[in-house]
Amino acid sequence: MRGTAVFFDPHPPVGAALAVDSGSVGPVFSEVVDLRDHVEVMSDDDTLVLGPDLADDEAFEVAHFTRAHRPGVEVILVRHEITTPLLQEALRARMSAVIDHRDSLQLRTELRRSLNRSPGPDQPLPEKAGTRRGRVLTVFAAKGGSGKTVLAVNLAATLADRGHRRVCVVDLDLAFGDVAIAMQLFPAHTIADAVPLGGDIDSSAVAAILTQHSAGLSAIVAPTEPGTAESISPKLIAHLLDVLRDEFDYVVVDTPPAFDDQVLAALDVSDLITLIVTPDVPALKTLKITVETLIELGYPRDRLRLVLNRSDSRVGISHAEVEKTAVMPLAGQIPSSRDVPASVNRGVPIVQDDPRHPVSQAIAQFAQDEVIGVGAQRRPRRRRFLR
Numbered sequence: 001m002r003g004t005a006v007f008f009d010p011h012p013p014v015g016a017a018l019a020v021d022s023g024s025v026g027p028v029f030s031e032v033v034d035l036r037d038h039v040e041v042m043s044d045d046d047t048l049v050l051g052p053d054l055a056d057d058e059a060f061e062v063a064h065f066t067r068a069h070r071p072g073v074e075v076i077l078v079r080h081e082i083t084t085p086l087l088q089e090a091l092r093a094r095m096s097a098v099i100d101h102r103d104s105l106q107l108r109t110e111l112r113r114s115l116n117r118s119p120g121p122d123q124p125l126p127e128k129a130g131t132r133r134g135r136v137l138t139v140f141a142a143k144g145g146s147g148k149t150v151l152a153v154n155l156a157a158t159l160a161d162r163g164h165r166r167v168c169v170v171d172l173d174l175a176f177g178d179v180a181i182a183m184q185l186f187p188a189h190t191i192a193d194a195v196p197l198g199g200d201i202d203s204s205a206v207a208a209i210l211t212q213h214s215a216g217l218s219a220i221v222a223p224t225e226p227g228t229a230e231s232i233s234p235k236l237i238a239h240l241l242d243v244l245r246d247e248f249d250y251v252v253v254d255t256p257p258a259f260d261d262q263v264l265a266a267l268d269v270s271d272l273i274t275l276i277v278t279p280d281v282p283a284l285k286t287l288k289i290t291v292e293t294l295i296e297l298g299y300p301r302d303r304l305r306l307v308l309n310r311s312d313s314r315v316g317i318s319h320a321e322v323e324k325t326a327v328m329p330l331a332g333q334i335p336s337s338r339d340v341p342a343s344v345n346r347g348v349p350i351v352q353d354d355p356r357h358p359v360s361q362a363i364a365q366f367a368q369d370e371v372i373g374v375g376a377q378r379r380p381r382r383r384r385f386l387r
């Protein structure tokens with residue numbers, strides 16, 4: 001172990017029990033003033049574990065204080081109850097994990113990882129993809145709630161195939177990105193950390209802003225501070241994606257529901273643009289305008305794919321109608337299931353949690369048909385709808 005674990009809980013026996021449960025021998029504090037004094041002398045390799053009885057707002061205050069004085073120290077939060085707003089706040093405070101107070105195994109695992117981490121930006125990248133450059137796959141819909149994030153995260157997890165391929169998800173929904181939530185990530189860095197580097201982004205700079213999810217799967221998450229989105233220029237995005245192509249087999253880009261300059265920068269370098277749509281009239285209208293705009297902007301039609309989400313909804317819109325609106329055949333169909341929002345709330349991609357689920361199989365089929373099964377030589381498209 002490189003660092004020491006430091007524990008805090010306002011109730012001394014609870015703090016002591018935390019230390020015992022986590023198999024650690026670090027100091028235990030119960031007064032915030034004492035902890036603050038101690039933070040000042042902590043080393044960058046150390047980890048701070050905040051116990052379940054410390055109130056949420058005080059815990060976030062301690063996390064911000066720690067970040068300001070000892071930015072290298074990771075903070076792990078133990079809670080009686082974990083809610084989505086709490087996770088979001090923890091993300092903003094750059095905590096490295098939120099753990100249920102009953103889950104001492106997770107606390108142990110998280111502490112072991114944290115105390116053994118290598119400091120600073122020289123985190124090793126997973127092994128290189130070889131000389132072949134990776135492909136950029138962007139998921140887009142100009143309408144919110146279409147299922148972009150669900151498809152992006154699950155497509156990435158399917159492609160990673162438990163470490164057989166190297167995949168990175170990039171969250172370009174810069175203002176409201178929720179990839180971190182959908183993958184239950186606690187990133188130490190976000191895409192905003194690439195801004196000061198300007199044109200100097202290389203593979204080691206990229207390694208420093210990546211968050212590792214599971215074998216083969218990493219992410220670059222959206223900024224957590226409001227108002228940061230504008231500082232991320234289209235040029236930076238193009239450059240970042242170019243570097244990521246060298247490091248990963250696939251780079252999956254999630255997008256906001258808008259044709260902004262940052263999205264266009266990603267679309268420009270995308271090998272595949274997957275448009276996702278739900279079977280409702282407003283979504284179809286938006287899809288029609290989207291396809292027309294993309295064609296007008298000069299994106300080749302053979303780079304576009306169409307996926308129908310909630311494809312089994314009986315709402316009086318036929319698949320033929322969707323294909324006719326987009327002037328393009330359906331390349332994938334994802335059924336509706338309550339298990340999808342449940343998986344998002346749990347922060348585990350459904351393809352990892354339940355690979356046999358119809359939603360997982362639909363996404364795996366799309367990946368197989370349109371991404372994995374397609375080499376450098378692309379299959380000829382069905383010409384039925386081509387103008």
Ligand SMILES: Nc1ncnc2c1ncn2[C@@H]1O[C@H](COP(=O)(O)OP(=O)(O)O)[C@@H](O)[C@H]1O
Pocket residue numbers: 141143144145146147148149150151309310334335336337338340341342344359
């Ligand atoms: N196939 C599906 N079945 C049921 N719910 C879904 C499905 N796809 C997406 N959802 C839910 O719809 C909402 C919007 O999905 P999301 O991926 O966040 O859309 P977007 O990123 O396009 O705004 C989420 O709550 C998600 O859980």
Ligand SMILES: [Mg+2]
Pocket residue numbers: 148149150173178254255
């Ligand atoms: Mg989204």
